[in-house]
Amino acid sequence: MVNPTFIGIGGQKCASTWLASCLAQHPDIYVHPKKEIKYFNEKTQDFTPNSNFSEPSQWYLSHFNNAEKYPSCGEFTPDYLTSETAPQRMFDLLGPIKILCIVRNPVNRLRSHLRHCIRRGLLKVPQSGNVTKNDLVGATEIYPGLILNGHYADGLHKYIDLFGRESVHICVYERIVSDPSNGLAEIYDHLGVNTDFNYSASEKVVGAGYIPRSAILEQFRIHAYRLVSQYLPSALPYLRATRITDLYKKLNGNNSKIEFAPDAIDYINDLYLESNRELEDILGFSLPEWNNNKHQYKRSA
Secondary structure, three states: OOOOOEEEOOOOOOOHHHHHHHHHOOOOEEEOOOOOOOOOOOEOOOOOEOHHHHOOHHHHHHHHOOOOOOOEEEEEOHHHHHOOOHHHHHHHHHOOOEEEEEEOOHHHHHHHHHHHHHHOOOOOOOOOOEEOHHHHHHHHHHOOHHHHOOOHHHHHHHHHHHHOHHHEEEEEHHHHOOOHHHHHHHHHHHHOOOOOOOOHHHHOOOOOOOOEOOHHHHHHHHHHHHHHHHHOHHHHHHHHHOOHHHHHHHHHEOOOOOEEOHHHHHHHHHHHHHHHHHHHHHHOOOOHHHOOHHHOOOOOO
């Protein structure tokens, strides 16, 4: 039985789907086609019990039966970054493996997460068109993960304490999408595979969010995806290659945008100020791209 050599732990709405897709193209890397196996986290992002948590370890490891010929193999489950149980349970089962994490400007991550919740019918689009501080407070009371998922440092500390800083590779979304070749080469080096491989489609970010025109059609899509993920996960890479998702977004997506009102931007800035400083300490460099008007993170005057 093959043990995974790396785990992608998140973060949520930080382009982990795109990253997993890029790594899966490398001839020396096996990424399980069912993104988000969700084995090590006792609870899901909405704090409901995770049914996979009670499965035996053999069930989890069986996901990698086809990975014998690959020097590096693993999976991505963004729930792991904020999970209380995942770090220790992962270490106990797999030992000192490699950890991958991608982080993103918390303002833009939160905007993407709001769009995701609206698309799935968990939240409604604000009537004003702009998300205010009161809108955010109300939304996080319904779905606390909206804010929790942007506190990257809290989760990363737990993995670093167990696996060691050298085993935890953290990439910044804004940097890897602006220079995917070098960003991916750094990850290849971390995983111990050929760093010269160049995936030509890596510049296209997959999994971009949208708000559907028809909620009924969107629920049908979600249900169909879950069925394929559960019963025929090997078909997912082929479906993604057909770009059928892009066609669906054109047919059922609208041009609605989610923007934050000034009071919401200040509120988010205050929420993540200390957490971002902790993240910069972990990274060993500052994140000026998270502190300018382009990314809507700078405090209003």
